[in-house]
Amino acid sequence: MSRDFKISRRGFMGGTAGATLIALHPFSARAAGAQAHLRIMETTDLHVHVYPYDYYSDKPIDTVGLSRTASIIEEIRAEATNSMLVDNGDFLQGNPMGDYMAYERGMKEGDMHPVITAMNTVGFDASTLGNHEFNYGLDFLMKSLAGAEFPVVCANVVSEMGGSPRDDKTLLKPYVILDREVTDGNGETHVVKVGLIGFVPPQIMTWDRRHLEGNVEARDIVTTAEAWVPQMREEGADLIIALSHSGIGSAQREDGMENASVPLAEVDGIDALMTGHSHLVFPSPTYADFVGLDAEAGTIHGKPAVMGGFWGSHLGVIDLLLEKDGNEWRVLSAETEARPISKRNEDRSVTALVEDVPAVLASVEAEHQATLEYVRRAVGETAAPLHSYFALVADDPSVQIVSNAQLWYIEQMMQGTEYEGLPIISAAAPFKAGGRGGPEYYTDVPVGPVAIKNVADLYLYPNTVRAVKVTGAEVKGWLERSAGMFNQITPGEPDQVLLNPDFPSYNFDVIDGVTYKIDLSKPSMFDSDGAEVSEGGRIVDLMFEGAPVTDDMEFIVATNNYRAGGGGSFPGANPENIIFEGPDTNRDVIVRYIVDKGTIDPKADANWTFASMEGTTVLFDTGPAATAYADAVEGVTIEPAGDGPDGFARFRITL
Structure with a gap:
């Protein structure tokens, strides 16, 4: 079947075309000259949930699915003068479609994994790895990533360990710096260099020992960040976003932390954090009593951060108002939120807040049907x-x-x-x-x-x-x-x-x-x-x-x-x-x-x-x-x- 499905293309998209009924965010509407609104959107912990379908109960549901989240992405892109979309890991494993691909169909050189196909269709700018990416082995992982039309980065998984992180040979690129054009409040365009660096819990070496031992090693998240972030600045990154597939946990730094996002936020040079792994939502009252956080404003140690639920349940959004000071850009103001795709009513029923994007469903329809046959x-x-x-x-x-x-x-x-x-x-x-x-x-x-x-x-x-x-x-x-x-x-x-x-x-x-x-x-x-x-x-x-x-x-x-x-x-x-x-x-x-x-x-x-x-x-x-x-x-x-x-x-x- 044809794979030529594309929704709004990735990158920094203009916010008015085709969206005349959608109001611009105040950062876009009120930006002055030499000021630009950049909206960064996050999915996390998709776990192969492209369709709004529960394969275990064999019925459609309204609480999951990238096909649903994609409609929010289109809307949210239209609210901002400049936007980009990232994924925060755990996309390859987690439902029967993932198992069908790993155990029934398999991945040969040149094959497309359906979740990668769907992500290409939506138009991601970048992704990092989650711990579950390693569940099916390194060969399956690398063949799956080969089809991605976006860079996938991970700084702390190392195929050859050096004396320090900057001497390592990493399994994937540790980071990427993307040149993007942004439009300021006067309608003038500028190039902003956005650095994206990824991290995964080092516990992968325990959880997937059978696949990883003797093949890769994992470094501490914060130690790795302290090494690579200065190099990203040296290479000209104006803005650095951490793709932290690591939960929001203790503020007390310890070596090898699984949920290291709070001490990670203290690393000098990181401007914002996309988090995940915990299958929770931030900002939210869940984190009201955590040290170092403002659970209402959505900041960790004063830096904007977000966690977009799981299985496509939410889209994490960080809005940054950037200001150019000489040749440098700085974050003048920020807002964060996590937008849901459904809500639960008082009578326990669920109401869908969005509809599917047909192009996303169509892009993996064959694999969806094959998965249904597999599980039945x-x-x-x-x-x-x-x-x-x-x-x-x-x-x-x-x-x-x-x-x-x-x-x-x-x-x-x-x-x-x-x-x-x-x-x-x-x-x-x-x-x-x-x-x-x-x-x-x-x-x-x-x-x-x-x-x-x-x-x-x-x-x-x-x-x-x-x-x-x-x-x-x-x-x-x-x-x-x-x-x-x-x-x-x-x-x-x-x-x-x-x-x-x-x-x-x-x-x-x-x-x-x-x-x-x-x-x-x-x-x-x-x-x-x-x-x-x-x-x-x-x-x-x-x-x-x-x-x-x-x-x-x-x-x-x-x-x-x-x-x-x-x-x-x-x-x-x-x-x-x-x-x-x-x-x-x-x-x-x-x-x-x-x-x-x-x-x-x-x-x-x-x-x-x-x-x-x-x-x-x-x-x-x-x-x-x-x-x-x-x-x-x-x-x-x-x-x-x-x-x-x-x-x-x-x-x-x-x-």
């Missing part, structure tokens, strides 16, 4: 519903099937090895459990056929299977780390909030093969970063085959490469303890397991529960569709408790 293939049957509505508060069928499949696989892999005969247990966490994904962000597979789309729904990420050898003490520590999911509860008081909103569901590992209880009256042993902050712990009655687990016992834990490589900072889960690295993804193992069994019946076995507390109730929020399953949850007493915020439903547990 049946691989077996389930005799029990697979849902994750209660995965954070009770043993759960959607986690059970993952654990069962991992256990089945690792038991085979250990046969004939020195580890044969050691007890094997399995750790798995719920990935789709509401939270930032919203009240529809849950797994829900009814009784009947199980298709590939259902397996992708059960296991979102293209992780590969690992096994680690741990002690009984480390098993307990592993579970203590997971128990950080819960707030400390006061015995005898009603309706306390159960879940810690800052604890990600993918770090709530349930370990099958042992039984245990969680005593919520005790504080968490670990803080959000995995540092031990209290003694004693919450895990009680930890048993294996009916006998207490002792500290010196040995176990094999079936898990994934992210966890085994140290992701989440779990006791015992580290590269030194890895005894098996599987070539197969966890998803593929689940598919094989279902095919092998024909019909699965992964009913939760309630191997973990909360310790009882007389006279105590707790509240938690989940998807409204959970009501249909509440009576069947094993190990806890659950009842409806009204409406929660933002479209969620509230439930009560009696401890």
